[in-house]
Amino acid sequence: MLSLLNLLAFLALSGYAVYLFVQVVYTRYLFVKLGKKAEFEPNLKERITALLVNGFGQRKLFKDKKSGYMHLVLFYTFFIIQVGLIELIIKGFIKGYEFPFGEGHKYFSLLQEWATFLMLLAVLYGLYRRYGEKLKRLQWKRNGKAAFVYIALSILTTSILLSLGFEAIMLDHEPNLTYAPFSGAIALLFSGVGSTAGTVIFYIFWWMHMITVFSFMVFVPQSKQAHELFAMINIFFKKTGPVGKLRKIDFEDEDAEEFGVGKIENFTQQQLIDLYACAECGRCTNMCPASVTGKTLSPMELIVKMRDHLTEKGAVITSRSPWVPSYVFGSRASSLSSMAGLAEQQTAATLEMPNLIGDVITEEELWACTTCRNCEDQCPVSNEHVDKIIDLRRYLVMTEGNMPQEATRYFQNIERQSNPWGINRKERIKWREEFNDVVVPTVNEVEEFEYLFWVGSMGSFDKRSQKIVHSFAKIMNSAGVSFAILGNEERNSGDTARRMGNEFLFQQLCQENIANFQAYGVKKIITIDPHAFNTFKNEYPEFGLEAEVFHHTELIWKWIQEGSIKPVKEVREAIAYHDSCYLGRYNNIYDIPRQILKSIRGVKILEMERNREDAMCCGAGGGRMWIEETQGKRINVERTEQALKLSPTMIGSNCPYCLTMLSDGTKALEAEEQVKTMDIAEIVARSLAG
DSSP states (O other): HHHHHHHHHHHHHHHHHHHHHHHHHHHHHHHTTTTTTOOOOOHHHHEHHHHHHIISSSSGGGSSSHHHHHHHHHHHHHHHHHHHHHHHHHTSSSTTTSSSSSHHHHHHHHHHHHHHHHHHHHHHHHIIIIISOOOOOSSOOOHHHHHHHHHHHHHHHHHHHOOOOOOOOOOOOOOOTTTTTHHHHHHHGGGGGGHHHHHHHHHHHHHHHHHHHHHHHHHHSSSSOOOOHHHHHHHSSSSSSSSSSOOOHHHHHTTTTOSSSSSSSGGGHHHHHHHHHHOOOOHHHHHHHHHHHOOOOOHHHHHHHHHHHHHHHHHTTTTTOSSOOOGGGGHHHHHHHHHHOOOSOOOOOGGGOTTTBTTBBBBHHHHHHOOHHHHHHTTTOOOOOHHHHHHHIEEEEEEIOOOHHHHHHHHHHHHHHHSOOOOOOTTGGGGGGTTTTOOOOOOTSSOOSSEEEEHHHHHHOHHHHHHHHHHHHHHHHHHHHOOOOOOOGOOOOOOOHHHHTTTHHHHHHHHHHHHHHTTTTTOEEEEHHHHHHHHHHGGGGGGGGOOOEEEHHHHHHHHHHHHHSOBOSSSEEEEEEETTTTTTTTOOOOOOHHHHHHTTTTTEEEOSSSSSGGOOSSOOOOGGGGSSSSSSSOHHHHHHHHHTTOOOOOEESHHHHHHHHHHHHHHHHHHTTEEEEEEEEHHHHHHHHO
């Protein structure tokens, strides 16, 4: 009779838990389906590789090695424990049941016990990191959900070992410390209680385990633990191709009522999966240059706020069925969805919902982003924050015409004179007059050329960047390279306009530039600007560009290897090298600049604490070069301080934007007399004979 009651209670509880779990997961599925469909490129090889490396391999988690090992243990022991759960469930109805593994069961027992024990250790270590070590990135939001996770997992693991230990007492089995070391130790410790008491205690811990399993199962999809369900899906369906590549807007779509994203459901379904995949680990915010310098932007909070908004709004839009428990929608969504159920004739449109931009996400947050992708590089579940921010900026700029005054001025100057300062476009080539020691022909002054040298707006109009252009031209002359520039026919690349949300202006510039390239038969493009390099290489091809694109450091290293140029002069400098975001995180070029510096006698490379993939942005990207910082500490000053900690004689870079920001940083810190700032090309030019 007791066995029958036990079975009925189990079936009732498990059935209800599964029912609730399915309902919660199903609502999340419905909410994601609210998004727009995005083109899905199969690219199975790339997707499976990403799943193996970042999903099963947990690669990005090891950016913090302590957390990496902890999560690796949790991830793999979870699967082992789930197999053991099936056996444990059956043990509650069939005394002494074991999987029919024969002699192999003892090895399964050993594996299960160690897996359970290691999971318990990992849970306790995670508990220590959050509440003992008090990691800053884990302290952003204080509520009971995180504590519940640790408590639940601790109960899950200990109840397994306690159940197995008292099962041995219940069955009068000798404790097996070889193949059941932990439950065996428990059985040995409590062997004096007798089989009757052992049976009662076994069922106490068995039910404790089952109730915790079912509670946790319902809790998971409603919390940050939802990443356990969505992370693998997110990693697999993440858009492929060049990282950071932005989605193209079709301006010929006559049905489009707005451009950009002003409502949560106007994101793509893939973007919405991101929201539920977030683990709230804080790694993105911890590395965000805006966040660490006191700006309002927190990439993690941005995702979490949009997730909660989607859940709330989704509950209203989908008008849930009355048989779905209200709490599955979470917090405010419960009351909103209940309103929809009580007033069926009232449409979702008439219910007051907060605006995505303004109420949920502030404009200050959106304009604080430097588009450096440090957040995305850190994210263990492959969330993409930048494209969402740009989509929201697009709505502000192109639909509402709402943007900072500096952005308005920037767009006007680009439209009128094709440069950020509004200087007469006919002066674009004027810089050439000041450098008579180098030969820099225009495309109209030579019959043919191998490389089109894209000087860019910084190189054409900014006095400091013109020195980089001069040095690189000197290098190309020394290498005997056939090149030409567009001169006054050169326009702006449009990269910054695109990142600032003006997709229309970007596409206009893009099409004009491609037409110009085609008119002069351009097959190879070289530039000193990583931003132009990235957009030409990774984004222009979608609009018809067919050309090889090089950053100047790539070709400098090629020419050094070939012997076309020879760094023979000693350059005695201790250089703190700064990785630019658009060359590094966007295009994975880290070693080439360092190899160039190593080839120069006298140069000593100093690595900042944040270098390579973890390098901090200079603060100029995403249009921030042209928008004044009014919140917190200046990003360029923070980055310069990181460099000065190494006591360098020089700060080296590979980007005119970075060089400007770092130069300003040394001035702000009154260190410009002691520490020079130079581009790789300038350093190489100093090492050349003649």
